[in-house]
Amino acid sequence: MINKYLASIRMGFKDMIVYRFHLYMSLITAPLSLLIYYYLWKSIYSYAGQAIINGFTFNALITYYAINTIIGWFVYSEVDAWFEQNIINGELIADLLIPVNLFSHYFLVHRGYSIFGLMVETIPFLFIAKLVFNIPIPGFWILMAFILALFFAVVLEFMISYIVGLTAFWLKRITGIRKARRTIVLFLAGGMLPLSFFPQWFQDISFFLPFKYIRDAVVNIWLGNYEIIGMLQIYLLQILWIGVLGYIIYLMWKRASKRFSGAGT
Amino acid sequence: MKNIIEVRNLKKTYKTHERKSGILNAIKSVFARKHRYDAALKGINFSIEPGEIVGFIGPNGAGKSTTIKILAGLLYPSDGEVQVLDFIPWKERVKYVQNIGVVFGQKIQLWWDLPPLDTFELHRDLYKIPKEKFEKRLKFMIKIMGVSKIINKPVRDLSLGERMKCQTIAALLHKPKLVFLDEPTIGLDAVAKERYREFILSTNTRFGTTFLITTHDMQDIEKLCKRIIIINDGRIVYDGPLKEIKEKYMTTKILDIKFDGRPVGFKHKGCEILKRGKYGLKVVVDLSKSKINEVIDYLIKEYEVVDINIQDTPIEEIIQRIYKEKK
Ligand SMILES: Nc1ncnc2c1ncn2[C@@H]1O[C@H](COP(=O)(O)OP(=O)(O)OP(=O)(O)O)[C@@H](O)[C@H]1O
Ligand SMILES: [Mg+2]
Numbered sequence: 001m002i003n004k005y006l007a008s009i010r011m012g013f014k015d016m017i018v019y020r021f022h023l024y025m026s027l028i029t030a031p032l033s034l035l036i037y038y039y040l041w042k043s044i045y046s047y048a049g050q051a052i053i054n055g056f057t058f059n060a061l062i063t064y065y066a067i068n069t070i071i072g073w074f075v076y077s078e079v080d081a082w083f084e085q086n087i088i089n090g091e092l093i094a095d096l097l098i099p100v101n102l103f104s105h106y107f108l109v110h111r112g113y114s115i116f117g118l119m120v121e122t123i124p125f126l127f128i129a130k131l132v133f134n135i136p137i138p139g140f141w142i143l144m145a146f147i148l149a150l151f152f153a154v155v156l157e158f159m160i161s162y163i164v165g166l167t168a169f170w171l172k173r174i175t176g177i178r179k180a181r182r183t184i185v186l187f188l189a190g191g192m193l194p195l196s197f198f199p200q201w202f203q204d205i206s207f208f209l210p211f212k213y214i215r216d217a218v219v220n221i222w223l224g225n226y227e228i229i230g231m232l233q234i235y236l237l238q239i240l241w242i243g244v245l246g247y248i249i250y251l252m253w254k255r256a257s258k259r260f261s262g263a264g265t
Numbered sequence: 266m267k268n269i270i271e272v273r274n275l276k277k278t279y280k281t282h283e284r285k286s287g288i289l290n291a292i293k294s295v296f297a298r299k300h301r302y303d304a305a306l307k308g309i310n311f312s313i314e315p316g317e318i319v320g321f322i323g324p325n326g327a328g329k330s331t332t333i334k335i336l337a338g339l340l341y342p343s344d345g346e347v348q349v350l351d352f353i354p355w356k357e358r359v360k361y362v363q364n365i366g367v368v369f370g371q372k373i374q375l376w377w378d379l380p381p382l383d384t385f386e387l388h389r390d391l392y393k394i395p396k397e398k399f400e401k402r403l404k405f406m407i408k409i410m411g412v413s414k415i416i417n418k419p420v421r422d423l424s425l426g427e428r429m430k431c432q433t434i435a436a437l438l439h440k441p442k443l444v445f446l447d448e449p450t451i452g453l454d455a456v457a458k459e460r461y462r463e464f465i466l467s468t469n470t471r472f473g474t475t476f477l478i479t480t481h482d483m484q485d486i487e488k489l490c491k492r493i494i495i496i497n498d499g500r501i502v503y504d505g506p507l508k509e510i511k512e513k514y515m516t517t518k519i520l521d522i523k524f525d526g527r528p529v530g531f532k533h534k535g536c537e538i539l540k541r542g543k544y545g546l547k548v549v550v551d552l553s554k555s556k557i558n559e560v561i562d563y564l565i566k567e568y569e570v571v572d573i574n575i576q577d578t579p580i581e582e583i584i585q586r587i588y589k590e591k592k
Contacts (some may be wrong), residue, residue: 007390011376011383018378018419094374096339097436098391099363257355258341261279262334 008105012112023120030069030121031128037065038133054196060223063136064194066129067219072191073117074150075157075214079106080178083165088172090262103249107158114154138222145231146221152238153214159245160185160210166249169256190216210241269443269475270313270336275345277306277331305331307499308345315442318469318476320490320507324584328499329479330369333445336477337367350443363392366441370448374432375420381431382416385438392439399438406434409464411457425452430461437468444468446478450485462488483577495584502587514583518557519576520548525569533563544571 016023045051045058056064086092095102129135138146164181168174186192188211195206195216206212217234220226226234282298305328313319321329334340335347338354338361347354352361368374375384389399407413410430415423423431429452437444446465450458462485468474480486486493486507493510495503503510522528523545531538531546535554540547550560557575564570 003390004393007387011379011387014379014383015376091372093334093339093369093372096358097337097362097367097374098388099359100391101359260340262339 004100005104005108008100008108009112009115012109013116014112015109016113016116020116020120023117026073026121027124030125031132034062034066034069034129034133038062054194055225056194056196059134059136061194062133063223064219066125066133066135067222068191068215070122070125071150071153071215071218073121074114075154076113076117077110077158077161079110079158080161080165080168080174080181082106083162084168084172084174084178087168087260092260093262103162103253106162107155110158111154138224142221142224146218149213149218149221149231149234149238152235152242153218155242156210156238156245157185157214159242159249162249163245163252166252166256169252169259185211185214188212189214190219194219210237210245213238213241267315268312269315269350270311270477271346271348272309272311272332272336273346274308274310275306275332275335275347276304276308276343277328277335277340278343279303279305305499306335306342309496309499309501311494311501311504313475313477315475316469316473317492318465318478318489320486320493321477321479321496322481322486322493323496326498327496329496330447332496333367333369333447333477333479337365337445338362363439364442366436366439366444368429368433368436368444368446368449370429370446370451373420373428375428375435377421378419380417380419381412381423381435384420384431384435385416388435388438394439402438402440403434406437406464409460409467410434411460426454426457429453430457433461433464440472441474443475444477446476446480448480449478450480450482458482458484465489483579495587497584497588502584510583514586515578516552517578518550518552519578520546520550520557520560521572521574521576522546522548522564522570523572525571528568531568533560536560 041058041061045053051057053061083092086095095105098105126135126137130137137143161178161181164174164177167177171177188206188209190212195203195212198206206216213234217226221231221234279302281301281303309328309332321332323329331340335342336349336354338352338356338358341355350361350364352364354361375381376387385399385403388394389396394402407416410433412427412430412434415427416431420428420431429449433446433449450461453461465476465478466489469476476489478485478489490507492505493503493507494501495510519539525544527544528546531548533555535551537549537551538546539549548560550557561573564573
């Protein structure tokens, strides 16, 4: 039984080995962009003459970017691109012919990617971040709380990109939407700037949207900015959104599979 | 015996968007899309018993792949009823596909960047095939298909024929009771085709596996199928023994002969010249009037023959004749 799930993860893992050089590259670019943030914010902090900006010390802000990078690797999903490609060339057929639920198969293949990324990207990067940028590593319980929130975040981002992917059943070419989704979600999730840097009304809205719970809230757990109650609230909202998005996927899939025409031959 | 496939009044209409060529029309179509309905299946009926090998043939665009996709649970029909192995294919997909094997010759069904062996192992776990059984069966299939050298090469580096062989292995590893093959011999060389057919025949006799095969290669049909279903323009025009069709329609063969010198005065009972070249002739032989070896004997005795090529009447021609008779 469990073998069935491990099999999908294993395929993702093996698939990533093929692209390992791509991942090695991100081991160079990620610390480099962190370095850029480092100097950029260093000058902003000294110009402002404040030790804390919008609740962030300089070190906390650099940590924010570092952990964001790691979250980005974990939540990375190309399932929307798979749908676009497989619907246009009809190769979705192959995935519909194997006895496995499509959502869980695609999800688990992505987790294979995550595990490979954990080994070749996350752990080495954390090492560098700790040594060079003095990123704090939280204690055991906070770390566990972070990992749990990260898991839900992974599901959330995957579901959003799955929904975008499903639109290909109607729209066929969705390259534009896919790219827009990536940027918009990154922005709304606090992937470019912590949400506390935005106006209050924006933060109020963000509280009710799913995006915050993919990055901003998760990083803030790492930073130790939440009490237990705050964490429970985050989990609750994450689970709630997983339920809502899951239901949307269910409804869309019911209609989409009827539309599928298995293009070509 | 209870039927393994039961198809009643099956219809499928594809909805597509009409778009004329040209930039202006492309812009227009963004705002006002014109729908167009193409009836691919116009109400077909047939049933298949367990253990049969049925050839499903017809010209391009006849609706063969559409039918197979519906039977495999990939498409929803527009109308009609289908029952396969006590399932309605497009419902309960995950459970249903456990029982069938499908090969689409035109599609890639293996992991593109990984060697075929990885896909085989994925199938082992997804179909819950016990390890020993898997090893044994894989070994057997690798041997009969002759792919031992390539199963560790990434699929993207395989030739079309190699991929097809591996795709078939992947689709049959779990010993399905029912197998759909859509142009499976495409890209195979003559020797590989022969082996492939042997493999299908032995699977059929050893395990009683049922096959529904589409192909444009009449040799496949002749070697494999006792029964054929001919489909044309979304309608079934013949369903019955291959023998009957052969006796009734395959009464001619086409001879393509090359001579050393000009063939002057060729004349033989039951022969009609189709085309006359400088050093060649294309002749239709009516088998009811003259045996093929009589004609060849005559040719070799009378002329300096360089090469003879014997061809069957193309299936398309037979279909046209059946079609005309029906009208
Ligand atoms: N996805 C699709 N969207 C629109 N029309 C389609 C689609 N797939 C097939 N058709 C149309 O349906 C008809 C039947 O196609 P089908 O693929 O079933 O033919 P086929 O018998 O398999 O032909 P071939 O021998 O060329 O493979 C064709 O006219 C084709 O243009
Ligand atoms: Mg076809």
